[in-house]
Amino acid sequence: MPINNDILGIYKQVFVLTGGTAVSYIVETANRNISIDANPKILIAGSPKTRIMDIGGITETISISAPILIGGGAAYDGRALVGNKITEILNPASATLPILKSASYSISEGGGSVSITLESDGYSGSGNSGFYIVNSTTPHPSLNPVGTGGSGTTAFGPTRVARFYDFRAKIGGRQYFIQEASVDVNVETQKTYFINPYNFSDPAAGYGSPSIGGGGGGTALLSQLSGNGISIVYGSQFPHIGVNGITISGKGKGAVVVGSNYASETTAGITTQAPGVTVLASANNDVSFALEIAGPTGNNMAGAPVWLDLIAGIGLSKSIINATSFSVSTGILTVEFDFMCYVV
Numbered sequence: 001m002p003i004n005n006d007i008l009g010i011y012k013q014v015f016v017l018t019g020g021t022a023v024s025y026i027v028e029t030a031n032r033n034i035s036i037d038a039n040p041k042i043l044i045a046g047s048p049k050t051r052i053m054d055i056g057g058i059t060e061t062i063s064i065s066a067p068i069l070i071g072g073g074a075a076y077d078g079r080a081l082v083g084n085k086i087t088e089i090l091n092p093a094s095a096t097l098p099i100l101k102s103a104s105y106s107i108s109e110g111g112g113s114v115s116i117t118l119e120s121d122g123y124s125g126s127g128n129s130g131f132y133i134v135n136s137t138t139p140h141p142s143l144n145p146v147g148t149g150g151s152g153t154t155a156f157g158p159t160r161v162a163r164f165y166d167f168r169a170k171i172g173g174r175q176y177f178i179q180e181a182s183v184d185v186n187v188e189t190q191k192t193y194f195i196n197p198y199n200f201s202d203p204a205a206g207y208g209s210p211s212i213g214g215g216g217g218g219t220a221l222l223s224q225l226s227g228n229g230i231s232i233v234y235g236s237q238f239p240h241i242g243v244n245g246i247t248i249s250g251k252g253k254g255a256v257v258v259g260s261n262y263a264s265e266t267t268a269g270i271t272t273q274a275p276g277v278t279v280l281a282s283a284n285n286d287v288s289f290a291l292e293i294a295g296p297t298g299n300n301m302a303g304a305p306v307w308l309d310l311i312a313g314i315g316l317s318k319s320i321i322n323a324t325s326f327s328v329s330t331g332i333l334t335v336e337f338d339f340m341c342y343v344v
Contacts, residue, residue, distance in 0.1 A: 011135070011136040011137055011138060011139065012133050012134070012135060012136065013133060013134050013135075013136045013140070014027050014030050014064075014131075014133050015131070015132050015133065015134065016062075016064075016081060016098065016118070016130065016131055017096050017097065017098065017129070017130040017131070018081075018084045018085070018088070018096065019084065019088065019094050019096060020094075020096050022132075023076070023084075024076065024140060025064075025066065025076050025077070025078075025080070025081050026066065026067070026069070026073050026076050026077055026140050026142070026143075027064050027065065027066040027078070028065045028066060028067060028113070029064070029065045030062070030063070030064045030065075030131075030133075031062070031063045031064075032060070032061070032062045032063075032131055033059075033060070033061045033062075033063075034058065034059070034060045034122050035058070035059050036055065036056070036057070036058050036059075036122075036237070037055070037056030037057055037058075037059075038053055038054065038055045038056065039053070039054045040052070040053055040054075041053065041054050055237065056237065057191065057193055057237045057238075057239050058121060058122030058123075058237050058238055058239065059122065059191075060098070060119065060120040060121060060122040061101075061117060061118070061119060062098055062117070062118040062119075062120065062130070062131050063115075063116070063117055063118075064078070064081070064115075064116040064117075064118070065078075065113065065114075065115050065116075066078025066081060066113065066114050066116065067111065067112065067113050067114075067161050067162075068105070068107075068111075068112030068113060068114060068161070068162040068293070069159050069160065069161060069162060070159065070160050070161070070162050070166060070293075070294065070295065070296075071158050071159030071160060071296070071299060072142045072143060072158070072159050072299050072300070073140065073142045073143050073159035073299075074159070074295060074299045075142055075299050076140060076142050077114075078103075078113065078114030078116060079105075079112075079114060079293070079310070079311075079312070080312070081114075081116060082100065082103040082114055082116060082185065082311065083311060083312030083313050085099070085100035085118070086100060086185070086246070086311065086312075086313050086314055087312075087313040088100075089187060089243050089246060090246075090313065090314075092243075095243075096130070097119075097120040097121060097130045097241070098118035098119055098120035098130040098131060099118065099119050099120070099187070099189060099241055099243060100116070100117075100118060100185070100187050101117040101118060101119045101186075101187055101189060102116070102117045102184070102185060102186050102187065103115070103116050103117070103184075103185040104182065104183070104184050104185075105181070105182060105183040105184075105185075105250070105310065105311075106181075106182055107162075107164055107167050107178055107180060107181040107182070107252075108164060108179075108180045109163065109164050109179075109180075111161040111162065111163055112161065112162040112163070112164075112166070112167070112293075118130070118131070119189055119241060120241075121238040121239050121240075121241060122238060123238045142159070142299075143159055162293060162294075164177075164178055164179055164180065165177060166293055166294045167181065167291070167292065167293050167294075167310070168254075168291075168292050168294075168307065169181075169252055169254050169289075169290070169291050169292075169337070170289065170290040170291075170292065171289055171321065171337070176254025176255060176256060176335060177254060177255045178252055178253070178254050178291075179252075179253045179254060179255055179334065180252065180253050181250060181251065181252030181253065181291070182250055182251060182252070183248065183249075183250035183291065183310065183311070184248070184249055184250060185246065185247075185248050185311065186246070186247050186248075187243060187245070187246050188243070188244040188245045188246070188247075189241055189242065189243055189244065190241070190242045190244055191239040191240070191241055191242075192239060192240045192242065193237065193239055193240070246343055247340075247341075247343075248311070248314070248316070248340075248341040248343060249338075249339065249340045249341065250291070250338070250339055250341075251323075251336070251337065251338045251339070252291070252336070252337055253334055253335070253336045253337075254334065254335050254336075254337070255332055255333070255334060256326070256333040256334060256335050289316060289319040289321065289339065290309070290316060291309075291310045291311075291316055292307040292308060292309060292310060293307070293308055293309075293310050294306075294307060294308075295307075295308045314341075314343055316339075316341050319339045319340060319341045319342065320339065320340050320341075320342075321337055321338070321339050322338050322339065322340055323336075323337065323338040324336065324337045324338075325337075
């Protein structure tokens with residue numbers, strides 16, 4: 001039997017640092033891997049025992065699988081986490097670690113979900129960890145109806161997993177219900193290690209504030225070794241993570257209803273693509289593209305239904321539809337499409 005015969009419940013809260021604040025998200029699984037590049041060095045005049053270690057940088061990767069939800073919990077699902085992290089990337093002044101590395105949306109009859117990869121610097125000092133969990137005895141506040149402990153602004157009771165019929169694609173005036181789709185968000189990041197010009201007088205306090213000795217440029221920075229500016233203090237193996245770019249692409253399969261308001265294949269389809277626009281031969285001009293999810297106003301299931309961008313904070317209207325396949329048979333009519341997005 002176990003050492004402590006305790007009950008292990010599901011009420012563990014996963015927190016991810018978002019905009020400088022730890023936010024609890026509703027996830028299915030979460031995994032954090034931290035590794036340090038370290039190798040023993042066997043040298044002449046050393047020792048058969050490992051006395052010298054070559055220590056490099058730290059790599060921290062956080063992998064999260066989360067559902068796409070409809071209802072009160074939608075404000076804290078996988079789609080919300082990705083949207084918040086994309087907003088940070090587009091505004092470095094508000095960005096906090098961990099940084100979004102990639103996100104893969106999957107939409108099918110089995111429900112919608114997001115697989116997310118985040119990167120951080122491995123530093124886990126007090127108040128600086130970008131990911132942690134805590135024990136709880138209650139559900140997430142967004143899942144509690146108002147009057148039962150939930151917040152009056154975020155909790156609206158019933159929440160369900162988004163299914164394929166909660167998504168639609170728009171290509172100009174044509175609207176398709178999505179049967180299946182996948183969207184990939186990839187962020188190009190770069191890790192750089194610097195000699196750190198900060199005074200680590202208290203390593204537990206984090207990176208600290210620059211300590212300038214005055215005059216002489218970089219040689220006047222205070223030294224942890226001598227205290228009077230012959231050099232600068234030792235570097236840190238915690239990397240600086242830069243964001244170089246973000247790309248979005250995807251593909252989907254939608255149902256076509258001929259002669260209805262949802263779609264019409266009585267006119268010519270997509271033809272030549274111009275920079276930043278999608279062109280329909282029938283319209284002879286650029287049209288908008290959208291990939292949307294149904295959502296009640298304010299995530300309140302009793303609110304008026306609205307259509308929301310699948311990826312919050314980024315418009316997909318400037319996309320190139322680089323492939324379509326329209327299938328006609330005795331069964332359901334479908335159109336398959338691939339798209340690449342200008343991030344706007």
